[in-house]
Amino acid sequence: MSFMTEKLELKDIQAGRADPEYVDLLRRVLAIQSDCEIGGPHLYVEKMLPEAPLKLDRLVVARTSTEEIDHFRKFAVLAGDLGVDTTYILQRNNPQRYLEAFRGTINSWEDFAVFGFLIDRVGKYQLEEFMGCSYAPLAAVVEHPSRVMLEEEGHIDYGTTRTAELAAVGGEQKERIQRSVDHWYRTGLDMFGSSSSRRAERYRHFGLKRRTNEEARQQYIAEVEPIIEKMGLRVPDRQEGRKYT
Amino acid sequence: MTLQPIPFAHTLDDFLQDLVRALHRAVERGIAAARSDEAETDRALADCKEMIDLVMAGQVDEWVGDGGPRRPAG
Numbered sequence: 001m002s003f004m005t006e007k008l009e010l011k012d013i014q015a016g017r018a019d020p021e022y023v024d025l026l027r028r029v030l031a032i033q034s035d036c037e038i039g040g041p042h043l044y045v046e047k048m049l050p051e052a053p054l055k056l057d058r059l060v061v062a063r064t065s066t067e068e069i070d071h072f073r074k075f076a077v078l079a080g081d082l083g084v085d086t087t088y089i090l091q092r093n094n095p096q097r098y099l100e101a102f103r104g105t106i107n108s109w110e111d112f113a114v115f116g117f118l119i120d121r122v123g124k125y126q127l128e129e130f131m132g133c134s135y136a137p138l139a140a141v142v143e144h145p146s147r148v149m150l151e152e153e154g155h156i157d158y159g160t161t162r163t164a165e166l167a168a169v170g171g172e173q174k175e176r177i178q179r180s181v182d183h184w185y186r187t188g189l190d191m192f193g194s195s196s197s198r199r200a201e202r203y204r205h206f207g208l209k210r211r212t213n214e215e216a217r218q219q220y221i222a223e224v225e226p227i228i229e230k231m232g233l234r235v236p237d238r239q240e241g242r243k244y245t
Numbered sequence: 246m247t248l249q250p251i252p253f254a255h256t257l258d259d260f261l262q263d264l265v266r267a268l269h270r271a272v273e274r275g276i277a278a279a280r281s282d283e284a285e286t287d288r289a290l291a292d293c294k295e296m297i298d299l300v301m302a303g304q305v306d307e308w309v310g311d312g313g314p315r316r317p318a319g
Contacts, residue, residue: 014248023248038300045297055286059275062293066268069300073261080254087314090303 004207007136010081022206023082025199026135029208030079032098035089036123037072039102040115041065042094047105048112060158061112067151074141074148081137100243101187110166114180116159118188118224124152125192125216134207160227167231174232181228182236188224192217194244213244253309260308261300268296 008018013026045065052058076086095103101119106112127149130142142148166177193200195214203209211219225235239245275289306313 041297042301045301049290049294049297055283055290056276056279058290059272059279059286059293062268062275062290062297063272065297066265066272066293069261069268069297070265073258073265076261077254077258080251080257083248083250085251085254085314087303087305090300090305 003205004134006134006207007139008134009136013082019206021202022134022208025203025206025208026138027079027082027084029203030075030082030138031084031086031089033126034072034075034079034086035098036102036126037068037075038089039094039097039099040068040120042097043102043104044106044112044115047107048109051109052112053109057109064116064155064158067155071148071151074146078137078141099191101184101191108176108180109162110176110180111184113159113162113166114177114184116155117163117227118159118181118184119191120152120155120159121224122188122191122220124149124156125220127152129203129209129211129216131210133209138208164231167233178233181233185224185228185236186238186241188220189217189238190242190244192220192244253305253313256309256312257305264296264300268293271296 004022008022012018013023041064045061048061049058049065052061072086072089076089079086094105097103101122106115127142130138132143133139140146163177163181167174193213195212195217197213200209200213204212221238228235271289271292275286275293278285278289
């Protein structure tokens with residue numbers, strides 16, 4: 001398979017110098033990424049902003065939501081330049097989100113913590129795909145001096161720390177956090193998509209992504225499972241309840 | 246392939262950018278007051294909630310004014 005190495009700017013696309021399939025895929029990935037960014041706050045802000053354990057935790061929920069809104073903004077304006085109206089993404093209900101992970105609601109502090117630990121970490125993998133990608137404005141969203149990756153790392157660190165603390169309490173609290181890990185780990189593994197996805201190969205062909213779905217999933221597994229074990233939690237069965245392998 | 250940019254995309258971007266800045270200020274205000282001024286922290290949290298609720302409602306046409314997304318007919 002050959003891969004596109006050329007870097008395109010908006011003006012190249014406006015001038016018709018891009019393959020129509022490339023433009024379709026770019027528009028699609030920008031819409032999905034916008035949806036994932038705003039999908040997080042839609043999952044947790046209603047319950048967690050008023051109900052997080054401490055006021056400082058509530059402020060962290062507010063800051064996390066703020067940063068995700070800002071990330072949405074950065075992807076949405078790129079989508080808008082390419083003729084994608086992201087209004088529907090701002091207005092849709094959770095069950096309509098592109099990815100399963102964003103279709104429910106987060107009602108517990110355990111789920112909020114584990115969402116940061118495991119799902120924001122999947123988000124980091126998704127964003128890494130765009131570093132050095134063939135659409136220069138998209139690469140710029142995630143590359144230095146952009147703060148997007150740093151902010152995602154902050155969400156992951158906060159979620160990981162809170163998850164470890166809750167696991168360390170032991171007893172019923174540890175069982176609750178284990179249940180959250182069981183749920184979100186499988187959800188996270190599915191977020192990488194099907195290992196045999198043709199579309200994923202086309203993304204790579206056009207230089208819009210770097211890794212195959214399975215490569216990214218395996219790297220995630222290698223990163224996450226030792227952390228779960230170190231927390232004293234049980235690594236969930238990777239196959240149970242999975243939709244995509 | 247010809248593309249028509251969304252006419253209000255940058256107006257929406259500006260609106261959200263201003264709102265994000267205001268949210269960051271409110272969060273920082275709340276964090277700074279967290280140890281010494283509970284009432285101020287509560288006010289900051291209330292400000293955050295009001296602004297985040299605005300985004301969650303997604304009323305883009307109200308944010309960008311004329312030239313915004315078309316409302317569904319009827």
